[in-house]
Amino acid sequence: MTAPSPTSPAVPASSGAPPARPTLRAESEAVYAALGTGVVGALWGLIVALIWPALPLSGEDWSFGTAAAIGAAIVAGAASGTGYWRSRGLTGQEWRLRLSSWKFTVNTTSVVVVHVVLAALATLVVYLVLSRGFIGLGVSRFWSITLMAITLGLTAYLVYLSVSRIDTQRMSSLLMAFIVIGTLTAMVTTPDPQWWMIHFSHLGSFWALSSLVFNGTLIAGGLLVTTFAVYIAADMESLVAEGKLARTGSPRFVSVLFVVMGIMLACVGIFPVNVNLLLHNLSAMGMAVMFLVLLASGPRMLRGMPRTYFLSSWAFLAALVVSLVLFVAQYFSLTAFEIIVFALIFGWIAVFIRFLGVTGQPDSASTRRSSARPPAA
Template identity: 70%
Template sequence: MTAAGSPPTPAAAAPSTTPPTPPTVRGESEAIVFAVSAGGLGALYGLLIGLLTEDLPMSGDVSFGTLAAAGSGVIAALAAGWGYWRSRHAPGQEWRRALAPWAFTVNTISVVIAHTVLAVLATLVIYLVLSRGFIGLGVITFWSVVLMTVTLGLTAYLVSLSVSRMTTQRMSSLLMAFIVIGTLTAMVTTPDPVWWQIHFSHLGTFWALSSAVFNGTLVAGGLLVTTFAVYIAADMRALVARRKLAYERSPRIVSTLFVLMGFMLAGVGLVPVNVNEPIHNLSASGMALVYVGLLAAGPRILRGMPTFYFLSTWAFLASTVVTVVLFATGYFGLTALEIIVFALIFGWIAVFIRFLGVTGQTE
């Protein structure tokens, strides 16, 4: 066991050397208990809403959907916090107990925030879709109870399972889902239907729920990327210890750059373009530069990873360069540039994590 303030040893930091933990009876049982408990609370919550309101719309600023999203957020926060804290004793997660208390706390907070925001956004989207399918339908007391029971119970179940076996690959999937759902939600709820004619960051400039969703997604996504860096460092330390990665300093360098990328992403959301354009642009361009730096330095600091990873890296780098050239020549506008580079960054992260998980394996 290492000291509380020291980094985990390679032996302790071994999620990538441990096969994925299969579902356990305990994990599934706890998820069901959470779901039933949350469903019971949802029934009471739905009954209260039904008695105090009359035929709430499915979606809107004041609607059943927003109340359901608030309830889902609370349940997700409780389930994520409790489940993630307990899962540090699970096989393959022992390295988390060697983290400094502040690092473990930050990781827990970021996982809780990510699951909470994702639950809220998913609930908002679901009820937005339902409102389009049942136009003009108000939610009476009976359906308020039923829908809230299902919504909160399902939220508790899915979040409990998600945090019970958190790995680098699962964290990557969580990040991708979080960013995609948050961004799409902001797009479809923005008060300006022609936002795309200005720029991508324009989505975060309104005094509206859509801008809160957009900026909140970026801030929470940035925090999640910093937590992501801890998992990456642990995986890479294990690979260095097994001599599958040649450069011994690669875990520290790559994880530090991911933390910097996370701070930059959060900065884009914390400082919308209409609040302070220079700081906003500095954060956005800084994130892009870190991404390009990771691509360019890959052959040296990630030597030992599969050949196809490096081929993919050069493809991402070439795509980024082509995108910038097309923008500079006026082929498309700023919105397209921002969206494409944004997609390339997170696409590369997903590819990097998948290849990191199989580095050192036989063909």
């Protein structure tokens, strides 16, 4: 096994090192952040109670849940930015110290945006559910202070720990959660309840909050995919250095394709169908092409990955071809085809990351059989 060169990234969590976990310092800082933010939350709760007494927990207009979501978004932005910056030197993440300033800025921006949006949406959902259990309840001054302190303090704690142990698999989970939650939010808030009768991209064609959420999700998701590519490159370079992947050029090749895919995804949101149909369609097709290239080039560029991974990749490719045939045969609508392709792309990303994390690891059954075999005479 060859040792990594001095310029290679440190071995990240997914290539055999222990999974990224928050250290004592990160745990302590998360608690301090929660306590400090809880005090700020109490002050924000007092201000809300004084200006808007007896607010409902949730509603279509201004509500306590809306005020809490705004506070959670601000707290998540501060906690994620600070935590991500301070976690660069933790075990398994030292390679981030060698990133160029613009790459680190893009990575930090995408991580912050995702945590801000998830924190805001999660807070809105929590208070929406609470409002269904306490119908007609107006939030008093005491509960405004208490609930806001708990909401903002818990947000700071969870977000700080999340960014302190980000690795490729956690980044993949964040990407999936962000895309799914953002898309579902746009679906349930769209002004046209029959949007699905036209096409998926119709969600982003309104001058309304729902379209802002939909297009913003695609733009931020694309930015996160480009960040994702940096983590994938680091993992694959470690696997190449350890001799687990055969082709030395595979990390750069795969990461560039992911970057292009991320740019194309962002452009789908930047150019909605009602703004520029041509650029919108070209961006969507470009994303699909990058997906196909990643699948088709796998046997050559990813030699060393488990055989099961390649079987699953061909299954994704077959599902894509079958979906295209059924769409051409008018078995289902354009909306259904777009959603299927969307799901296949992000489903494959999740599978790819899971197999990347176990590449080169010995099979436990084989290990047990070899250890039980008597030594040769």
